[in-house]
Amino acid sequence: MSADFSAARADFPALHQTVHRKPLIYLDNAATTHKPRVVIDALTRFYERDNSNVHRGLHALSMRATDSYEAARARAAAFLNAADPAEIIFTRGTTESVNLVAQSWCAQNLRPGDVVLATEMEHHSNLVPWQVAARRAGARLRFVPIAGDDAEHGLDLDALDRLLTPQVKLFAFTHISNTLGTINPAAELCARARKVGALTVVDAAQSAGHEPLDVRAMGCDFLAFSGHKMAGPTGIGVLYGRRALLDALDPWQTGGGIVANVTYEGATWKPSPERHEAGTPNIADAVALHAAMDYLDALGRPALAAHDHALAAQATAALADIPGLRIIGPRPGSPRAGLVSFALTDAHAHDVVTFADQDGIALRGGHHCNQPLMRKLGLPSTVRASFYLYNTEADITALATSLRRIQKFFGG
Amino acid sequence: MSDFDDLYRDVILDHAKRPRNRGRPPTANRAATGDNPTCGDNCTVHLRLGDDGRVAAIGFEGSGCAISQASASIMTTQAKGKSPAELEAAFGHLKDILASGKTPADFDELSAFAGVHAFPARVKCATLPWHTALEALKQPDQPAQMVEGQKS
Numbered sequence A: 001m002s003a004d005f006s007a008a009r010a011d012f013p014a015l016h017q018t019v020h021r022k023p024l025i026y027l028d029n030a031a032t033t034h035k036p037r038v039v040i041d042a043l044t045r046f047y048e049r050d051n052s053n054v055h056r057g058l059h060a061l062s063m064r065a066t067d068s069y070e071a072a073r074a075r076a077a078a079f080l081n082a083a084d085p086a087e088i089i090f091t092r093g094t095t096e097s098v099n100l101v102a103q104s105w106c107a108q109n110l111r112p113g114d115v116v117l118a119t120e121m122e123h124h125s126n127l128v129p130w131q132v133a134a135r136r137a138g139a140r141l142r143f144v145p146i147a148g149d150d151a152e153h154g155l156d157l158d159a160l161d162r163l164l165t166p167q168v169k170l171f172a173f174t175h176i177s178n179t180l181g182t183i184n185p186a187a188e189l190c191a192r193a194r195k196v197g198a199l200t201v202v203d204a205a206q207s208a209g210h211e212p213l214d215v216r217a218m219g220c221d222f223l224a225f226s227g228h229k230m231a232g233p234t235g236i237g238v239l240y241g242r243r244a245l246l247d248a249l250d251p252w253q254t255g256g257g258i259v260a261n262v263t264y265e266g267a268t269w270k271p272s273p274e275r276h277e278a279g280t281p282n283i284a285d286a287v288a289l290h291a292a293m294d295y296l297d298a299l300g301r302p303a304l305a306a307h308d309h310a311l312a313a314q315a316t317a318a319l320a321d322i323p324g325l326r327i328i329g330p331r332p333g334s335p336r337a338g339l340v341s342f343a344l345t346d347a348h349a350h351d352v353v354t355f356a357d358q359d360g361i362a363l364r365g366g367h368h369c370n371q372p373l374m375r376k377l378g379l380p381s382t383v384r385a386s387f388y389l390y391n392t393e394a395d396i397t398a399l400a401t402s403l404r405r406i407q408k409f410f411g412g
Numbered sequence B: 001m002s003d004f005d006d007l008y009r010d011v012i013l014d015h016a017k018r019p020r021n022r023g024r025p026p027t028a029n030r031a032a033t034g035d036n037p038t039c040g041d042n043c044t045v046h047l048r049l050g051d052d053g054r055v056a057a058i059g060f061e062g063s064g065c066a067i068s069q070a071s072a073s074i075m076t077t078q079a080k081g082k083s084p085a086e087l088e089a090a091f092g093h094l095k096d097i098l099a100s101g102k103t104p105a106d107f108d109e110l111s112a113f114a115g116v117h118a119f120p121a122r123v124k125c126a127t128l129p130w131h132t133a134l135e136a137l138k139q140p141d142q143p144a145q146m147v148e149g150q151k152s
Ligand SMILES: Cc1ncc(COP(=O)(O)O)c(C=O)c1O
Pocket: A030, A031, A092, A093, A094, A095, A096, A123, A125, A126, A174, A176, A177, A178, A203, A205, A206, A226, A369
């Protein structure tokens, strides 16, 4: 039995509206989630009361703003069970976090002949930065394949062992696939990479707001996530990195805030985290992200994960017998994150999304920033329904009903 | 009529489900491919421009939503016998219909796209096959096999 979060629906103002005169059923949570009142209030409260720049002022508001910003950092460290708040760098989101490592770490450490390993299921945000970094360094980019069509769309772990050669300096992989719903065994992947001395970069965009995360138990070197996919605001995200790595890393952007001593000729850097946060940071959204992390932990992340998995199982069951509908990703009974991608024989993804929208159901159709994966699966596009704590079994019933009507409308 | 029924009029559904002129005509001497990267729609138009400067044969391949497939099908039925200038003019009519949402009395099947006006994100689905056909007309004359070879 999964926990019942139906009372939490009341916490999310945006859920309570009609779309095309139908009550909104929001199933596009993998793209971004809605925000609870406490997060919106935290954002407003910061601007109404504490607004000031951080780290530079000695007046009351500046000290309050600095305290709130640093408290958010400590909260993020606790959220990930990181050893030290200095291991938390605030960024714009997952994409920027990955770019920080790809540009800074790779520029300093990647040599011709080295290998960066990624997987075939990466979001463009955890793929293109490595393509660029590898090309610049004269290094090669290789991919852990996903297991064949009739398997479960998980990573091919035998191939991983063959690919993890001593040339591999960095292994970047997603914790949860935003298209397949696959949950990768992150701790095991990190352990295998460590054996050949490769650093690991975990894309936790789809897991941070859904699954309990413990970077020390996982054993990763870097981990990235976005606030907006976990009940927090847009424009704020986190890069976790082990302290020793971050302190050895040159800043990727330079300017104010990161420097210890500046002359006309040069500058020396502050230690992490400041050295990786040039310019005025996104203070207000970091403070609101703090509220989001509190909110999720109050509900209980293991319970949130169980709720997601239960909805995914209900959805795969409800959709399985719709004629012409093919579900992508883990087979029923295998672990699946709270999302289901599918294709209909007779209706293109965009027609499905437009039709469902008329029923008040928000879905996503397209390649989900996974073009190479879609090509591999032989699908031009899929439809994705992705769930969050406020979704219910009734939402899934409504989805299945709408999809049956779509099938009739476009089929035959 | 709801916006939705207006988007998927019978004419559009009919062409989407039973597209006309699908495939490459054996005599084709020109081709072009276009895509909408955000949707994953893609469209290849093969055609033969005759000695009289008019479209003698035309067909299309590719995949996409009902709007893009219907538009490709209707475009091919309209293109036959037209000169490049006439096809361009017909595309102009379609663009007027998409921009205004109005249904002129005498533009036959093109009027069916008036409903797309209410769905701005879908306008490029309707225009893709036309852009691709006009691009194909601009290609140099090629022996049929070469066009075939390029396709892959
Ligand atoms: C797996 C995965 N990685 C990375 C990203 C990029 O996140 P953001 O756009 O917030 O930087 C996303 C979001 O779509 C995602 O699903």
